[in-house]
Amino acid sequence: MEEKxxxxxxxxxxxxxxxxxxxVIVASVLAFTATSLQxxxxxNVRQEKMQSILATIGVETDRAGAEELYNQYITEEISxxxxxxxxxxxxxxxxxxxxxxxxxxxxxVFPLYIAEVDxxxxxxxxxxxxxxxxxxxxxxxxxxxxNTIAGATFDHLGETPGLGAEITKEFFRERFTDEKIFDExxxxxxxxxxxxxxxxxxxxxxxxDAISGATITGDGVSDMISERLKRYLPYFxxxxxxxxxxx
Numbered sequence: 095m096e097e098k099x100x101x102x103x104x105x106x107x108x109x110x111x112x113x114x115x116x117x118v119i120v121a122s123v124l125a126f127t128a129t130s131l132q133x134x135x136x137x138n139v140r141q142e143k144m145q146s147i148l149a150t151i152g153v154e155t156d157r158a159g160a161e162e163l164y165n166q167y168i169t170e171e172i173s174x175x176x177x178x179x180x181x182x183x184x185x186x187x188x189x190x191x192x193x194x195x196x197x198x199x200x201x202x203v204f205p206l207y208i209a210e211v212d213x214x215x216x217x218x219x220x221x222x223x224x225x226x227x228x229x230x231x232x233x234x235x236x237x238x239x240x241n242t243i244a245g246a247t248f249d250h251l252g253e254t255p256g257l258g259a260e261i262t263k264e265f266f267r268e269r270f271t272d273e274k275i276f277d278e279x280x281x282x283x284x285x286x287x288x289x290x291x292x293x294x295x296x297x298x299x300x301x302x303d304a305i306s307g308a309t310i311t312g313d314g315v316s317d318m319i320s321e322r323l324k325r326y327l328p329y330f331x332x333x334x335x336x337x338x339x340x341x
Contacts, residue, residue: 146247147164152245167210170208173186173205178330184203186207206329217236218235220322222318223315225314226310230248230251230314246270258311273297275323286300288302290303
């Protein structure tokens with residue numbers, strides 16, 4: 095009887111069954127852990143989004159303090175349609191640009207955040223485009239003249255460390271501060287990331303110096319800025335008309 099019991103526990107069937115049980119147990123534990131962490135992960139993403147938006151207007155904070163400062167400085171969250179009209183039914187903060195960009199422009203929603211800091215108004219536009227390997231994204235804020243960049247933040251999903259991934263660094267983001275998005279003829283051109291002898295003090299040339307070895311990522315940033323900002327032009331033109339009428 096003892097020999098038969100040993101043979102039974104050493105059989106292939108027993109080993110196979112034991113492996114299945116262990117896989118089920120491990121999978122269940124992992125699934126439970128992933129599910130239980132989802133609320134925390136979503137909250138972290140939400141707070142990091144607030145951090146990025148605030149950073150474009152010079153308000154730096156950690157995740158813990160992001161919501162309080164966001165509620166303090168962000169006065170409006172609005173969702174725009176292609177013609178510049180406001181869609182009251184869409185929560186701008188919940189808009190997923192990755193999904194929106196897959197739609198025709200006529201069906202997209204364009205979120206816009208309006209901030210006020212020390213009596214000055216800012217318009218913050220979410221950005222998303224393509225880098226060398228994957229998506230790049232961020233936010234860019236415009237001063238009340240809807241022409242001068244107050245600040246910008248950039249991030250990526252897979253750019254090369256030390257090259258394209260440098261778009262996240264402060265030295266690159268600072269290059270955009272005070273640059274103009276309209277050219278001298280009044281055309282919205284955005285800001286181009288270019289190689290060459292760029293004068294960092296010339297804030298009206300619509301250009302910033304590129305990161306060495308990251309040409310494709312830089313081109314992606316240029317395209318992303320001009321493409322996204324042009325979607326907001328109808329709204330900005332209405333805002334300018336209102337300001338002229340008030341004056």
